[in-house]
Structure formats: C-alpha cells, structure tokens
Amino acid sequence: MTASANARALAGLDALFGMGKTPGELGFVMPIETAEHACCWMAWPHDDHPEVWGRSMPAVQRTFVRVASAIRQFEPVKVVAHPDVAADARRALPRTIDVVALPQDDIWFRDTGPLFVKDPDNRIVASRLVFNSWGGKFPDYDDDARVGEALARRLSMPVYVSPLCGEGGGIHVDGKGTAITTETCLLNANRNAGMSRQDVETELFHSLGARKVIWLPGDDAEWITDGHIDGMLTYCAPGKVIFENNPDAANPRHKVCQENLRALRGQTDADGNEIEIGLVDEAYMVEADNDHTALSYVNAYIANGGVVVPCFNTKTDEPARRVFEKGFPGRRIVPVDILDICPGGGGIHCITQQQPA
Structure with a gap:
C-alpha cells in the first residue's frame, strides 16, 4: 500500500470510529508486548506534582534517564515532555532519544499514553481509555487525561475513544485476543460505576480486541492503582506468564499473592489453551519508603531483543x-x-x- 493510500485508509477508519464502529469490530487487536516495536514512549518527570516527588525530583530524573538509556540499547525511545520543560529533557537525555513537546503531568505513560492496536493489514490505530487519575485520587492531572489522544493525533493515527475508565497498567494482553485484569481495578466504582463485568468485557473487546478476559481478584490494599495487573505478572509469550509471588507466610502480601495465583491457575486463553505460570519471588525484604512504594520485578519493559528489569539492591535481584x-x-x-x-x-x-511496528 502506498503512503497516500494508507493515509486515506486511516482517515476512513477515523470516520468509521466517528460513526460508532470500534477497533474490535474491525479486527484490531492489541499486540503482545513481546511483538516487534517501532519505539518505546515515555513521559518526562518534572515538578508539576511536588506532593508526589518532593525534593527527590533530581534523583527521579537521573533514574528515568538510566531506564530510557537501557531501553535505547534495543529500540528507539521517544519522550513526551511538557513544553515548559522540553528543553530540560533534551539536555538531560542522550541525543539518540527524541523529545516530543506535549502537555503532560507525570511519568506514568503506561497509564496515560495511547494503547496501540493493530489489524491483519498491519494498520495501527490508538485506543484511549478514560483516565481519571486512578479513581479520582489525585487532582490536577488534566494534561495526562488528554496526552494519549494528543500524541496519537500528533502521529496522525485514528483514535477510538473508549467509555471505559482505566489505565494501561491495569490490563495485560497476549496479542491473540486474551486480556488479564483485576476486579479491584476495572470493576471498582471509582472508575466504572454502573458497569457490570460483562459491560467491561464488552468494552475491552471493542477497544483492544479482547475475545476473552481473565479476571483476578486484585489487591484492595494497594490504594493508588487498586491492584494493577502489571505489578502481579507479565506475559513471556502467548499462553505463558511470570507471576510475582511472596514466599513469606508472615508477610501480608503472601495472602494477596496466593489469592491471585489460585485464581490464575487452570485458566485458559481465548483459544482454549491453559496458561503456563512461572514464578518469581517479590523483593519482599526491601523496606518500603511509604505505603505506595512499588517493588515489582514483573513491572519490566520487554524491548526488541531485551528485557529491562527493575532491581532493588537486594538478594532477590539475582x-x-x-x-x-x-x-x-x-x-x-x-x-x-x-x-x-x-x-x-x-x-x-x-x-x-x-508502539508496535
């Protein structure tokens, strides 16, 4: 397909979305994260929310640069930065990393960025969920509520605007029509009041092409994201996951992990194949700085030819x-x-x- 023909086809999709058609109905599916990427998108940390980062912002920015640089070994990295700080981001980041100036609030681009879906003709469009700052817990995230669609428009991509409230970190997919999520997140009244489980599943089909949804109970003690799935497991391949477990029976996390693991065991994907589960121990010996410190190994980035994995300077790292x-x-x-x-x-x-290739 020529570039002009592809542009016309994409414009036609935008029109179809405007008339009520959805990506799922048109054969689009969100690819598994192990599929080939065109690039990785991130969002620059800045002082828009001092109540989150306080005086730690310089250290946060240095860590951000380390993560971006690690991913850049494997694939292009592009960083969205608020226009007020885009020049700062360009100075701090390696020259091999592109900076795109768009209004944004915080660094959590998994939750605020567009969710890219792809059809059998390799056309890529964006689905945008409603972002309400993790169930309305934090004020002044208006730019982050808009940045996903703004970026997709900058990329000249059609955008499907979903009525589902949620975040990218609350959903994992296998690229073949299976999604895994948690009840404490997507069935939470602080996001989707009035929507039934079936309503949510229907919208996951429309927005991401999910033919089957596997529900785990989640974690109602994790008060920021309400138990995002990307802190519990990651897909290695279709039908195969690594699940993060807590082996210490005296630790409150042990019970939560076991409840979710029991719910996952025996589950089958959209094609009827049982999910294979590998286990990794949590960094359960690290003392948390506060009640929302996240210490998850499976909260990793799968890049082209590599995996950038969190470590915490503790004996569970190796x-x-x-x-x-x-x-x-x-x-x-x-x-x-x-x-x-x-x-x-x-x-x-x-x-x-x-962003898939």
Whole structure:
C-alpha cells in the first residue's frame, strides 16, 4: 500500500470510529508486548506534582534517564515532555532519544499514553481509555487525561475513544485476543460505576480486541492503582506468564499473592489453551519508603531483543534475573536500579508504552 493510500485508509477508519464502529469490530487487536516495536514512549518527570516527588525530583530524573538509556540499547525511545520543560529533557537525555513537546503531568505513560492496536493489514490505530487519575485520587492531572489522544493525533493515527475508565497498567494482553485484569481495578466504582463485568468485557473487546478476559481478584490494599495487573505478572509469550509471588507466610502480601495465583491457575486463553505460570519471588525484604512504594520485578519493559528489569539492591535481584533469562530466551536481561522511582507508586513498566511496528 502506498503512503497516500494508507493515509486515506486511516482517515476512513477515523470516520468509521466517528460513526460508532470500534477497533474490535474491525479486527484490531492489541499486540503482545513481546511483538516487534517501532519505539518505546515515555513521559518526562518534572515538578508539576511536588506532593508526589518532593525534593527527590533530581534523583527521579537521573533514574528515568538510566531506564530510557537501557531501553535505547534495543529500540528507539521517544519522550513526551511538557513544553515548559522540553528543553530540560533534551539536555538531560542522550541525543539518540527524541523529545516530543506535549502537555503532560507525570511519568506514568503506561497509564496515560495511547494503547496501540493493530489489524491483519498491519494498520495501527490508538485506543484511549478514560483516565481519571486512578479513581479520582489525585487532582490536577488534566494534561495526562488528554496526552494519549494528543500524541496519537500528533502521529496522525485514528483514535477510538473508549467509555471505559482505566489505565494501561491495569490490563495485560497476549496479542491473540486474551486480556488479564483485576476486579479491584476495572470493576471498582471509582472508575466504572454502573458497569457490570460483562459491560467491561464488552468494552475491552471493542477497544483492544479482547475475545476473552481473565479476571483476578486484585489487591484492595494497594490504594493508588487498586491492584494493577502489571505489578502481579507479565506475559513471556502467548499462553505463558511470570507471576510475582511472596514466599513469606508472615508477610501480608503472601495472602494477596496466593489469592491471585489460585485464581490464575487452570485458566485458559481465548483459544482454549491453559496458561503456563512461572514464578518469581517479590523483593519482599526491601523496606518500603511509604505505603505506595512499588517493588515489582514483573513491572519490566520487554524491548526488541531485551528485557529491562527493575532491581532493588537486594538478594532477590539475582534469582529474579535468572527467572527472566529462563522466561525470555534469546533476549538480553538488563537490570536497572529504580529505587528512586518506586516511592512514586510504580516501576519500569509503569513509565513506558510500546508502539508496535
């Protein structure tokens, strides 16, 4: 297809979305994260929300640069930065990383960026969920509520605007029509009041092409994201996940992990195949800075030829690296210390969003 013909086809899709058609109805599916990427998108940390980062912002920015640089070893990285600080981002980041000036509030681009979906003709469009700052917990995230659609428009992509309220970190997909999510997140009244489980599943089909949704109970004690799935597991391949477990029976996290693991065992994907589960131990010996510190190994970024994995300067880091080496054969495992970002409530997966090739 020529460039002009492709542009006309994409414009036609935008018109179809405007008439009520959806990506799922048109054969679009969100690819698995192990599929080939065109690039990785991130969002520059700045002082828009001092109540989140306080005086730690310089350390957060340094860690952000380390993560972006690690991913850049494998694929292009593009960073959205608020126009007021875009020049600062360009100075701090390596020259091989592009900066795109767009209004944004915080670094959690997994949750605020567009969700890219693809059809059998390799056309890519964006689905945009409603972002209400994780159930309305934080004020002044208006730019982040708009940045996903703004970026897609900048990329000249058609945009499907979903009525579903949620975040990218609350959903994992296998690229073949299976989605995994949690009840504490997408069925929460602070996001989708009045929507039934079936309503949510229907909209996950429309927006992401999910033919089957696997529901885990989640974590109602995790008060920022209400138990995002990307802190619990990651797909290694269709039908295969690494699940993060807490082996310490005296730790409150142990019960939560076991409840979710029991719910996952025996589950089948959209094609009827049972999910294969590998386990990695949490960094359960690290003392959290606050009640929203995120310490998750599976909150990693799967890049072209590599996996950038969080590490926490603790003795569970090396066993976790070995689990990822086994789970992702042929990909180089690159650990990055993210202890300066964790107190904000997320990890490497939370600050990244892949754009499929």
